[in-house]
Amino acid sequence: MRRQFHRASFSAFRQSVVVAATTELDRGIGFLLVPVFLAAGVIFYFSLNTEPDLYRPLAAVALMAVCAVISRSWPKTHLLFMAALLCASGFVAAKVETWRTATPMLGSEIQTRLTGRVVIAEEMANGRVRLTIDLISTAHPTLRYAPDRVRLSARRIPPDMKAGSLVTGYARLLPPTGPVRPESYDFSFDSYFSGIGGSGFFLDDPKVISTTDPAPGASIASAIENARENIADHIRSTVGGPEGEIAAALIVGVRAGIPEDINEAMRRTGIYHIISISGLHMALVAGTIMLLLRGALALFPDFSSRRPVKKYAAAIALVSIAAYLVISGVVVAAERSFIMLAVMLVAVLFDRAALTMRNLAISAIAVILVSPHEVVGPSFQMSFAATAALVGAYAGWADYRADKVRAPPAKRSFLRFLSRKLAVGAGGAAMTSIIAGSATALFAIWHFQRVSPLSLLANLAIMPIVTVVMFLAVASAVMMPFGFDGPFLYLMGKGLTAMIAISAWISQWSPVDAVGLISIRSVLLATIALVTATMATTWLRLAAIPFAVAALLTIPQVRTPDLLISEDAHLVAMPIGGGELAINRARSNEFTTDNWKRALKAEAIVPPETFAKDALDIADPVNLPPGSPFYCIGDLCIGRHPSGAIVALAENRESARPACGFADLVVINDATAYNPCRDPRVLVVTKRQLARDGSAAVFFDPQSATARPAIRYAVQKPYRPWHEQRRYSREARGLAPYKKPEKSESKPPQPVSSGE
Template structure:
């Protein structure tokens, strides 16, 4: 049998060898036919194969040499390779991974529209693309294109449905009224004030005809017995939702619209509890019970731990983070570890991992039971239940909701014996989030979390494939110190690579939304993450032991760990360079996003297609222009960069949040407040404005504040419209903080921005002509018209209608003249 097998093998080799060798074997020379023999005899047919091909003309030879010289002969081979790789990608399921990408593209397209479409247009587009996709099933490539278009149209329709479903009533103008409503939630701020979210039931003195359904108000003091579900009343000043603090920045009215918040403000006195006349609905009663439980747990945690550590512990366990001091928040932002505070994927993963680890360790104590039962599935089910409870007790914020969906998909995959950490599961969670909350697609939380997760999953999959292909010799036995050293190095390297990959993937979005990066985030995360892992383990233990009153030791240790984390964050923050990086172009963010999608989803050599997009994104980072003047939407604040990292502002006490955003956008380190001169001083007059040196801060006198841009242009800020004419002769930009103001200069070279314009169009950015010193300035506003639903309230304010501020009528009536 052995000899027969060998002979059979040799026979098969011989057959195969004959076919190969016969192709390259040296054959005897065959005499060439004579020219006369090529002419067929009369009545005979010459086979086509025996006719030799005519020699190519000289021009064709030159073309062939040129094609070989420039490598053009490889183009068909390249097209064939691309087609094969694309077919392999489709076989591996990349089409499903691109479903959330197409949905997100449709959502972004909806929010980028210049005007609000009616329902008929998105529905018509969906129906038309669906019919085209059905009709093109016989042509695979065309069918894929129409399917992608259908998904984009579905994303646009989902965003339209969510906008219609939200329908938030937005307050149109500032007003003081008596508000009566039911408390939804309350947060104790670090400043000592209490912020209340209230469902409005009625208003009085005056009664609002278009009252918002939910408002957010702050109070100095509240009744001790006040809790979620209480019906309260108090006189409050209501303010409409604000827009972007500058063009192309985050729109707070957009966020308020989809959060259902129609206005904000503060109580002018202390609110009081009133007796409820009707019973609460069941859903509201459940929500109030959960909120009261959160507040009770947060109070216990802060009472045991105390200080800033207690506030952070409460934020980690129940999501209550309003009481964290501002300096600690800023230190964690500068070091890139603020993601630890916001309950998101990190916390959900640590909770799920801790519960699974504890349960599997407990099951290991019973080997007979573990051998007969799927204990891994039991642990995954318990972990799923634990993160669901964690989601509810943390307040069901958007970031936690998204993270729960992602982890729930992975844990359910474990229950059905599927791989947990895959790009497909990430795509499923992204689809769920996009369909439930489409507006989150344009927010920083969605973009940064999914970018980081996709980059980590893609890098992990690539590394796993590399290790699977590489043959490694068996590792030698190590001593205990060597083994511990190896584990430490591997853990440290894994944390470092995780931080680098996630930080690189989220950096473009962080710069686009916040104009800041954390240059020392790698070191901060390496130093803090081991502590955070222990802290989260203690947090889970505290939550389990709290019902029995045995949580004091774990909370005490948790506080000590948070003390170390705060100290490390503060130490690194003091040594961190300035993190403001200024503005980047929108094209750069889009190109980098395309590169990230290709690099994380492709599994063949087609992922190299991400390189040109990434390179183009890097080259267009600075393809944007920094504003020369920024104006707030209430016309009360004007800022001019004057060089040397300084930002000149027109008010002595500017809005801190607005100025902080402007400083990061204009890469300024400090602000310069104006100098005010009285008429009697005689030190500075309006006539002296023409003598101001370039880069001079604001000088205020005679109702006008003047500053000079480094380019030489003069910026004026006027409080009263009657003083506008004073600056017409020499100012290039005049901002009038008066709703009744108008362009009193009538000069096309002088830009006059009025309070009414800003009330209608939002904050503004002014750009001076770089080509000509005498060219007119160009202004860009934050809000375009026609208004979208989250901007409709802008046209109802007194300022937008050109009316002066409301003043109460004088009670003393004038005497009626005698007839």
């Protein structure tokens, strides 16, 4: 009897699932899942350890397309083949983008005199100027494998230098770096798809050779860039201070000059998204334009009653955000936001609902097909996660309101009416912040290892100010050609002063935001939960609950490294307990140490202690207590991990040889050195290995202090296209640092390639 009851229950449940799934398909969930499967194919391509060819993925697309056509009579099988077809199409799109980009990357550090054309010139907060330059030629030495575009900083630039100027100067060029630790942000990947083949700095001030215009297409780009810089200079001079830098960032997307302390305060409070031109800014610009136009046209009732003024306002708003996209520099975040908002405004033009999941899916498909590499970046993931959550929540609330029987509103006094509107507005802003923050939390932790505990308070306090500031920004942009933008920029600066003060105050009260590493499984499970909850419209959305619970439970299922090594073998960091992170250099790269602190959940940096050779006896390092920081004598530094493992850092093979008798890990900052230790239990890491395989994470055995440590490198072999340049560096080939040959009267210096 009980078995029959269970069978009946299961049969009823199965029938309910079939009915709900059929309903979802009828409501168009199949189209909503198109970008999901495309993104899955893209992610699969970029997660491969080897670079695939193009022919087999194309054959898979053709095969899946044929199978999908043949299986149309079997709906379930047809859906499976369509999903496979979309995944294969995403894979092919990513492969084609990689093949099409093919950015030439600098192989090794070198100094050369370069000549090129300025693409972008950005003033930075530290007083230097960052130049993006298209290389034309190099000399002394001539690079045989030179990159097409580089990014260099300069102390000063000539006053007549602008975008399109032909410049020359002696510079030190550096190849793109890899991740600062395994599974972190890959700068080589970003440089490859941004077209930047190298970076560095001018050793002297660059000089302008010519200001003649380049080719027609480049001339238009230079004119737009010069217009952006002129507008930014005008805003800075009118507003002044850091407020002027933020105002320039909001209007024309030039944000290199914002002081770092203000950037950090906004990151800690969770409002840094305000600085990056994205969906918020595009929506505020479009909303302001539509509001002003509809208000202005309402003054002419005869015209507005006979004409679709809403469509007119939407069309002009579309043109306005297109102009905003161009003047803001066409950065990826703004480009993606423009596509998303343009779809919504076009929907208004065709009498369709603007804020729907279908429109979001269309914009996601466009972004994935145009720039597949963005799928694996934090900007794409967080923006679409937040938007999907908000659209899904709005649709759910609208359905709830539609099914609810409401009594006619009672008459209220003006004061009660105003207070209710303010309460509803504050509640809506709070829910918006909660929903968007919850949807993006795990993505933020995965990419940045930080959270903003007081982001809700900060956004509630600042968003009204930002709304007014963006209204003033639009007004100042409209009035700028006529010279009447001064009052609007002045008020905009006052609003930004209040925003900076509030973010700084909340940042002081914000607890430590570093949360360490989380499991990739939790991020994938959370993604599935988000997709299910936002796209399903029936009770099937409840299927998101187990995935969400599983995502929370798997967050800690990741092992934190016991030691991190930079890819140049210059810096090593080791947690020693009590929230302290011991490093081997008194002066270290601030960006790297900050990233390592967040990943290892450290609060303080402990620099090494340096002693003279006769001031400290390290003949028996085993006596060092566990959790000791690094002690340095000459070319050798020694520290001890809390597990008991001893770490030795040496500048060359000779200084590393004595450490073979007691150390569990030996790091040698010398590309010409080879393993001096005969004991296989000692892990030796040389500069050459790190140059080939990138930064490293080391794991000691907590059960046995004598077991060989495990190590994981950031870069896998065989190299993907954005890492191919690593094999050509001097360090990767086991060569000593390049030294300029002495001048000889009999033989002139010979040209040297970028790989030498």
